[in-house]
Amino acid sequence: MPAEPFTALTSAAPGPQKAGDDEAARAHSRRLADLIRAEAASRGGVLPFDRFMELALYAPGLGYYVAGAPTFGPGGDFVTAPTISPLFGHCLAHQCGEVLAACGGGDILELGAGTGELAADILDGLKAGEGPPDLYLILEPGPALRERQRALLEARHPDLIDRVHWIDRLPRAFSGVLVANEVMDALPVHRFQVRADGAIAEILVRPLADGWEEVAADPVSPGLAAAVRALHAQGLAREPGYASEINMRLGPWIRALAGSLTRGLMLLIDYGYARADYYRPERAMGTLMCHHRHRAHGDPYVHLGLQDITAHVDFSAAAAAGRGAGLEVAGFATQAHFLIGCGFESLLAERIQGKAGLDVLPGAKQLVSPLGMGELFRVLGLAKGIHHPWRGFAVRDLRGRL
Numbered sequence: 313m314p315a316e317p318f319t320a321l322t323s324a325a326p327g328p329q330k331a332g333d334d335e336a337a338r339a340h341s342r343r344l345a346d347l348i349r350a351e352a353a354s355r356g357g358v359l360p361f362d363r364f365m366e367l368a369l370y371a372p373g374l375g376y377y378v379a380g381a382p383t384f385g386p387g388g389d390f391v392t393a394p395t396i397s398p399l400f401g402h403c404l405a406h407q408c409g410e411v412l413a414a415c416g417g418g419d420i421l422e423l424g425a426g427t428g429e430l431a432a433d434i435l436d437g438l439k440a441g442e443g444p445p446d447l448y449l450i451l452e453p454g455p456a457l458r459e460r461q462r463a464l465l466e467a468r469h470p471d472l473i474d475r476v477h478w479i480d481r482l483p484r485a486f487s488g489v490l491v492a493n494e495v496m497d498a499l500p501v502h503r504f505q506v507r508a509d510g511a512i513a514e515i516l517v518r519p520l521a522d523g524w525e526e527v528a529a530d531p532v533s534p535g536l537a538a539a540v541r542a543l544h545a546q547g548l549a550r551e552p553g554y555a556s557e558i559n560m561r562l563g564p565w566i567r568a569l570a571g572s573l574t575r576g577l578m579l580l581i582d583y584g585y586a587r588a589d590y591y592r593p594e595r596a597m598g599t600l601m602c603h604h605r606h607r608a609h610g611d612p613y614v615h616l617g618l619q620d621i622t623a624h625v626d627f628s629a630a631a632a633a634g635r636g637a638g639l640e641v642a643g644f645a646t647q648a649h650f651l652i653g654c655g656f657e658s659l660l661a662e663r664i665q666g667k668a669g670l671d672v673l674p675g676a677k678q679l680v681s682p683l684g685m686g687e688l689f690r691v692l693g694l695a696k697g698i699h700h701p702w703r704g705f706a707v708r709d710l711r712g713r714l
């Protein structure tokens with residue numbers, strides 16, 4: 313079947329730059345666009361969307377996460393739980409301490425540490441409780457983010473900075489706790505559409521003279537059609553016109569983590585759904601979302617290299633990948649229930665009585681409120697070589713929904 317233009321998900325034409333954008337930012341976007349165009353030309357004029365997204369986020373020196381521009385917090389494009397309240401990290405410290413005690417010691421490995429605030433808060437919590445890990449490892453692809461993390465941790469934990477190591481790849485053997493907060497949503501995704509006759513089409517990206525065009529074509533990515541047919545077999549994503557995404561990199565990513573972990577617990581924290589909710593009929597346009605200067609929108613073809621591109625996480629797929637890699641699903645909970653299980657209420661009471669007083673309430677509320685991050689964000693625990701009723705999943709464990 314010949315390829316045809318597809319415009320149901322996003323505008324194919326680039327939107328205008330915001331008035332505040334300077335020429336350096338526009339030049340940066342143009343350089344990244346030229347790189348993407350060149351690769352598309354080398355592949356016959358089109359790219360699978362996952363490759364477009366990978367280049368937009370991670371192209372060396374140009375991608376959003378590696379180019380050095382601020383991304384997190386008030387001066388960036390979005391906020392994360394650690395930038396909202398230190399209570400998030402202090403609660404995770406309780407769970408990390410429980411795992412390290414059960415392992416008889418070990419390390420913490422954080423993937424994509426952002427501003428470094430989560431690492432600093434976890435170390436705060438551990439110093440006040442069970443004691444710090446042997447090592448705190450950070451796997452961070454962005455050089456500028458590494459320096460930002462180092463500066464923060466040197467300032468807040470000068471006594472522990474010798475235990476903090478930045479690494480370029482997963483360790484061969486690691487025992488302890490692995491933390492990935494808002495990492496899975498930034499893994500590049502494939503996108504698909506169901507044609508009027510029920511056939512499966514892959515969404516490709518074609519450069520135009522003055523923008524970008526989405527093309528619905530016969531699948532070119534290995535395994536994509538089979539993955540969509542597997543959804544169809546479960547009664548999902550079958551309606552003509554239904555469009556969404558599949559993260560085909562999630563399984564290999566989790567298998568790599570499992571290969572590195574010898575004993576301990578992975579904590580995968582992100583926004584997303586169990587599969588039946590992810591592919592609900594009313595979610596027929598997928599979950600792709602972009603973030604630029606604290607504005608969420610659906611067009612991945614503007615502000616190239618200057619905006620985040622994300623998709624929600626299919627936690628059922630993550631759990632299945634974990635099982636297939638020899639991991640045990642140790643729990644699945646909303647962020648609110650997980651934090652409450654990790655002592656959120658008592659930690660909040662302590663802070664209200666301290667110097668911060670009631671100033672801590674707005675951030676705390678956002679962490680656990682159903683209207684904030686409390687219900688949308690989920691925590692998946694995957695364990696290896698250790699069995700334990702982890703406190704974070706003690707309040708309400710939803711693994712039966714996966």
